Amino acid sequence: MLYFALTHLRLFTFEGGGNLARGEKDMRLLNIMLIPCGSASDVYSKFKKRMVFHTILETAKLIIIFSIAVLFLLEYISPLTQGGLGIDVPVRIKELISFTKSARDSSVQEVLRLTDMIRLITDDQLSEGKLLRYAGLICHASQKYGVNPLEIIALIMAESGFKENSINRETGDYGLGQINWEHWGKDYGYSPQELLDPSINIFLTCHVYKFFGQDPGKYHRGNGIQCKAYLVNVRSILSTLKAFAELYKPPIS
Numbered sequence: 001m002l003y004f005a006l007t008h009l010r011l012f013t014f015e016g017g018g019n020l021a022r023g024e025k026d027m028r029l030l031n032i033m034l035i036p037c038g039s040a041s042d043v044y045s046k047f048k049k050r051m052v053f054h055t056i057l058e059t060a061k062l063i064i065i066f067s068i069a070v071l072f073l074l075e076y077i078s079p080l081t082q083g084g085l086g087i088d089v090p091v092r093i094k095e096l097i098s099f100t101k102s103a104r105d106s107s108v109q110e111v112l113r114l115t116d117m118i119r120l121i122t123d124d125q126l127s128e129g130k131l132l133r134y135a136g137l138i139c140h141a142s143q144k145y146g147v148n149p150l151e152i153i154a155l156i157m158a159e160s161g162f163k164e165n166s167i168n169r170e171t172g173d174y175g176l177g178q179i180n181w182e183h184w185g186k187d188y189g190y191s192p193q194e195l196l197d198p199s200i201n202i203f204l205t206c207h208v209y210k211f212f213g214q215d216p217g218k219y220h221r222g223n224g225i226q227c228k229a230y231l232v233n234v235r236s237i238l239s240t241l242k243a244f245a246e247l248y249k250p251p252i253s
Contacts (some may be wrong), residue, residue, distance in 0.1 A: 110149075111135045116248070117153055117241050122162050134162065134176075137199055141206040147214055150245070152177075152206055154237040155216060158230060164198050177205030180221075184208060 114135035118126065126134075138156075142149040159178040160166035167174055172181050174195035179185055181192045184204055195201055212218035216234045217227060 107139070111139050113245070114139055114149055114153065117150065117244060118162065120244055121153065121157050121237060121241065126162060130164075134198060134202070137202040138206075141203045144203075145206040145210040147206050147210055150238060150241045151214065151216075152202070152209065153241060154234050155205065155209060155219065156202075157237050158216075158234045159220075164201070165196055167192075167196075175201035177201050177208070179204045179208065 111132065112135075115131045118131050118134055134156075138149050138152050142152055156162055156176045159173075160176050162176060164176050166176070166178065168178060171178075172192075173179065174181055174185070174192055176198055179195050179201055181190070181195055185192065185195045188204070190200060195204070209216075209219050217231055220227060220230050
């Protein structure tokens with residue numbers, strides 16, 4: 001039987017079995033692996049398979065290392081050297097990054113602006129967490145229904161004073177925007193308790209306000225002197241908010 005020893009340097013073959021024990025001992029001392037083979041062609045075939053496998057493995061390692069290096073360069077090095085080396089990012093990518101950043105920044109700025117409005121109109125009686133939450137909900141709900149967020153703030157202030165657990169048991173109105181359960185909550189599958197959830201109530205407030213043509217009088221469903229007083233209150237709150245917005249309008253750059 002033929003044996004071959006695979007090392008990084010040579011290919012050794014041994015025939016017969018006379019000196020095989022001594023040869024195996026020598027090979028072990030050199031950390032060489034003996035592989036039994038039937039013939040010389042079998043030796044070459046097995047050696048070739050091992051070399052192919054070794055090549056594939058090393059290639060895979062190089063690809064992984066190269067990929068990691070490219071990601072590292074793109075993530076950390078490229079932003080620092082882009083300006084100094086004069087590397088131009090494609091115009092479309094620049095436009096996409098700029099649009100995404102500006103949209104995100106404008107949304108954040110709007111929420112912060114509305115937060116200041118609510119803080120002003122409630123005389124800073126709400127926690128910062130509630131201010132930001134109400135402002136975020138009003139911002140997105142008003143955008144969805146195409147209504148003025150300042151008018152929604154004025155409505156909520158006139159209806160509940162921004163008390164989310166406010167309930168009028170005589171009329172069946174609930175929450176921040178005093179949504180009537182009989183006319184609106186029940187039709188949309190909400191329980192009276194669910195109408196106290198600001199995320200549900202503010203969206204329904206914007207929906208109902210839009211439904212009534214953005215008319216505070218129709219939204220309130222009142223009449224007589226009480227309705228007139230309500231309208232005066234809403235308009236005065238709205239005027240205060242608009243004055244505050246104008247006073248603190250950021251300068252045009």
